[in-house]
Amino acid sequence: MVQVRLKKMPACFKVHYESGAPIMKIAENQQGMLSIESRNIFTILKKWLYTEQDIVFRELISNAADAIEKLERLQSKESNHSHREGVIHVMLDADARKLIIRDNGIGMSEAEVHQYINQIAFSGAADFINHHDQLGKDTIIGHFGVGFYSAFMLSDHVTIETKSYRDDIPAVRWDCLSDMSYQMKPCDRNDIGTDVILHLSEENPYLKKPELIREIVQKFFTFSKTAIYYKAPDSEPVLMNDPTPLWHQPKELIDSNEMNTFYKTFFNDVNDPLFWIKFESIDIGLRGVFFFRNTRNGAEELDGTVKVYSRGVYVGENIQTLIPKFVNLQNGIIECDNLPLVVNRSSLREEETPEDMISLIYESLSQEVTIAMNEFFEKKRDQYESHWPHLNASMKYAVLQDKTFASVMTRKIIFQDLHGHYMTIQEYVDNVAATAHPEIIYYASDAIEQAHYIEIFKKCGLNALLFDHVIDQPFMRKYEVVRPGLKFIRIDSNIESLFQGYSEEGDEHRIALLERHFLNALGDRLLNMNLKITNLEHPSISTIIINDEKSRRMADMLEIYGFINPTDVSAKKIQAKSTLLINMKNGIIQYLLTAEEPVIINITINHLYDLALMSQQALKPEDIEAFINRSETILAASLNHQ
Numbered sequence: 340m341v342q343v344r345l346k347k348m349p350a351c352f353k354v355h356y357e358s359g360a361p362i363m364k365i366a367e368n369q370q371g372m373l374s375i376e377s378r379n380i381f382t383i384l385k386k387w388l389y390t391e392q393d394i395v396f397r398e399l400i401s402n403a404a405d406a407i408e409k410l411e412r413l414q415s416k417e418s419n420h421s422h423r424e425g426v427i428h429v430m431l432d433a434d435a436r437k438l439i440i441r442d443n444g445i446g447m448s449e450a451e452v453h454q455y456i457n458q459i460a461f462s463g464a465a466d467f468i469n470h471h472d473q474l475g476k477d478t479i480i481g482h483f484g485v486g487f488y489s490a491f492m493l494s495d496h497v498t499i500e501t502k503s504y505r506d507d508i509p510a511v512r513w514d515c516l517s518d519m520s521y522q523m524k525p526c527d528r529n530d531i532g533t534d535v536i537l538h539l540s541e542e543n544p545y546l547k548k549p550e551l552i553r554e555i556v557q558k559f560f561t562f563s564k565t566a567i568y569y570k571a572p573d574s575e576p577v578l579m580n581d582p583t584p585l586w587h588q589p590k591e592l593i594d595s596n597e598m599n600t601f602y603k604t605f606f607n608d609v610n611d612p613l614f615w616i617k618f619e620s621i622d623i624g625l626r627g628v629f630f631f632r633n634t635r636n637g638a639e640e641l642d643g644t645v646k647v648y649s650r651g652v653y654v655g656e657n658i659q660t661l662i663p664k665f666v667n668l669q670n671g672i673i674e675c676d677n678l679p680l681v682v683n684r685s686s687l688r689e690e691e692t693p694e695d696m697i698s699l700i701y702e703s704l705s706q707e708v709t710i711a712m713n714e715f716f717e718k719k720r721d722q723y724e725s726h727w728p729h730l731n732a733s734m735k736y737a738v739l740q741d742k743t744f745a746s747v748m749t750r751k752i753i754f755q756d757l758h759g760h761y762m763t764i765q766e767y768v769d770n771v772a773a774t775a776h777p778e779i780i781y782y783a784s785d786a787i788e789q790a791h792y793i794e795i796f797k798k799c800g801l802n803a804l805l806f807d808h809v810i811d812q813p814f815m816r817k818y819e820v821v822r823p824g825l826k827f828i829r830i831d832s833n834i835e836s837l838f839q840g841y842s843e844e845g846d847e848h849r850i851a852l853l854e855r856h857f858l859n860a861l862g863d864r865l866l867n868m869n870l871k872i873t874n875l876e877h878p879s880i881s882t883i884i885i886n887d888e889k890s891r892r893m894a895d896m897l898e899i900y901g902f903i904n905p906t907d908v909s910a911k912k913i914q915a916k917s918t919l920l921i922n923m924k925n926g927i928i929q930y931l932l933t934a935e936e937p938v939i940i941n942i943t944i945n946h947l948y949d950l951a952l953m954s955q956q957a958l959k960p961e962d963i964e965a966f967i968n969r970s971e972t973i974l975a976a977s978l979n980h981q
């Protein structure tokens with residue numbers, strides 16, 4: 340079992356009376372050892388956190404900000420207190436090789452240094468050591484009351500000089516080496532507050548690159564409520580934070596140009612956001628802003644950056660357990676006062692059910708985006724449509740990924756029809772679907788590949804939706820589950836019902852003749868394609884290939900999983916059942932009914948068949964040569980004829 344103890348306990352206080360007030364005196368030169376029998380906490384810290392030295396700054400500056408907050412809280416209770424502005428100074432003294440974090444907060448008495456610094460191991464380190472093998476390094480610091488010790492990641496010698504806010508308590512200096520030995524003695528200091536001094540080795544990288552410290556302080560504390568100054572060697576102190584950022588202001592007061600500029604700088608984006616939504620959930624102490632990205636530069640499929648802050652301190656970004664994945668496709672800032680994840684507040688560690696808080700935040704974020712997008716759809720449909728090319732993938736992804744979003748937004752996802760108008764699937768069903776088949780939604784998955792069918796649809800006064808993003812297939816499957824009565828059929832599949840055709844007297848004879856001609860002329864080229872010969876209202880259609888939706892989806896799957904070679908067109912054709920529809924109202928087909936010359940019949944049928952295949956981009960490489968030769972023959976014949 341791990342045991343943590345102090346070899347030497349603190350000396351007793353000696354109480355003296357001067358001018359009537361009791362003044363505590365600190366025993367000179369106390370010495371001791373912090374000791375953990377089984378393992379050395381510093382070794383563990385260094386091992387686990389070696390790569391993340393930023394944490395030192397986060398922890399020490401957070402402690403300083405806490406100390407300031409504690410003093411402010413105390414003072415606010417006093418009726419006659421004089422207001423002092425809390426301020427933190429981070430100073431790098433390159434000559435003396437010291438990094439100093441100074442605050443004018445509550446300070447510590449000798450007893451408090453013993454309790455909170457020397458004995459901190461009692462409260463947290465045992466847990467820490469017991470858990471550190473199972474935990475990721477992100478979760479270690481900030482969970483077990485070891486934040487201050489992260490100082491030893493940067494330094495082998497750390498000093499605290501601190502003066503408690505209480506007049507009767509003298510200042511104390513604490514020096515500790517990384518072998519865990521410490522010294523405590525009185526110190527000559529009158530200003531209330533604390534200096535934490537890290538004595539740096541010559542090789543310390545920050546001595547050569549002091550600007551790294553500025554970057555880290557800005558990263559963690561840009562929205563800190565307490566003023567933080569950084570003084571690099573040979574420079575004046577510079578304010579690092581903005582305690583009243585633009586997005587904290589009420590929405591109506593925010594100038595959109597200023598907001599765009601803030602966005603571009605903060606998220607390093609060249610484009611303005613499409614729009615932004617600001618939200619606040621007072622009951623769980625959550626607020627933030629999401630910027631919907633302009634995806635002109637192909638950002639559509641990349642995650643965005645959602646930065647998380649807890650009481651003004653940066654916690655992390657794109658935290659999966661906290662931020663719904665679909666929200667993370669955008670950029671944003673979230674600030675949560677009750678975040679139980681990190682930032683080393685003891686009160687947060689005492690959270691009884693942090694998972695509940697995390698899921699509350701998660702739920703709340705997905706609700707905020709859902710409410711905003713629903714309102715956008717309902718109240719600003721024009722804008723919703725004009726932004727849709729940027730929102731398309733992320734909104735569909737959100738429906739697939741998030742129950743809350745799906746419950747409201749599934750029916751508000753829009754698609755372009757064949758004329759470029761946007762509509763929801765329900766709007767298609769209500770206004771556009773073929774009267775004979777109101778339950779069928781026809782769609783095109785590739786406007787170029789299916790251009791021929793799109794033209795046929797347009798000619799026949801029919802309409803279809805464009806499902807041309809890869810996410811449309813899973814979206815469609817989900818919609819089929821949600822609305823089991825509806826069927827999605829690709830524009831080149833199962834559309835024979837639309838082209839049912841009609842029969843006329845004497846058709847049997849004509850059908851039999853044409854069937855013979857086609858079978859003779861095409862032979863093996865037909866593979867397992869069925870023939871359907873009928874009369875269509877539109878004489879411009881000679882032949883169309885109609886695929887079976889189910890078997891085509893299966894063939895697509897087999898290709899995706901590598902069972903069918905994508906270049907082997909005929910293998911795919913065999914798998915996907917299809918029908919060659921022949922329209923007896925078309926002039927060329929009518930010519931075939933009277934033609935007598937077998938060569939001409941053969942050329943015409945093969946050519947029609949090639950054209951039908953080409954409309955599906957399904958012409959085999961070996962047939963292309965024959966197609967070209969035949970085209971030339973036809974051209975020559977037509978010229979001779981002229």
Ligand SMILES: Nc1ncnc2c1ncn2[C@@H]1O[C@H](COP(=O)(O)OP(=O)(O)OP(=O)(O)O)[C@@H](O)[C@H]1O
Pocket residue numbers: 398402403406442444445446447455456459480481482483484485486487488533682683684685
């Ligand atoms: N600058 C400071 N001024 C006053 N008190 C401080 C200061 N720094 C640290 N302390 C005291 O030392 C305690 C221990 O700090 P430490 O960072 O190790 O743990 P913590 O902040 O309580 O928790 P965590 O592990 O989450 O960091 C603090 O709770 C605080 O009481």
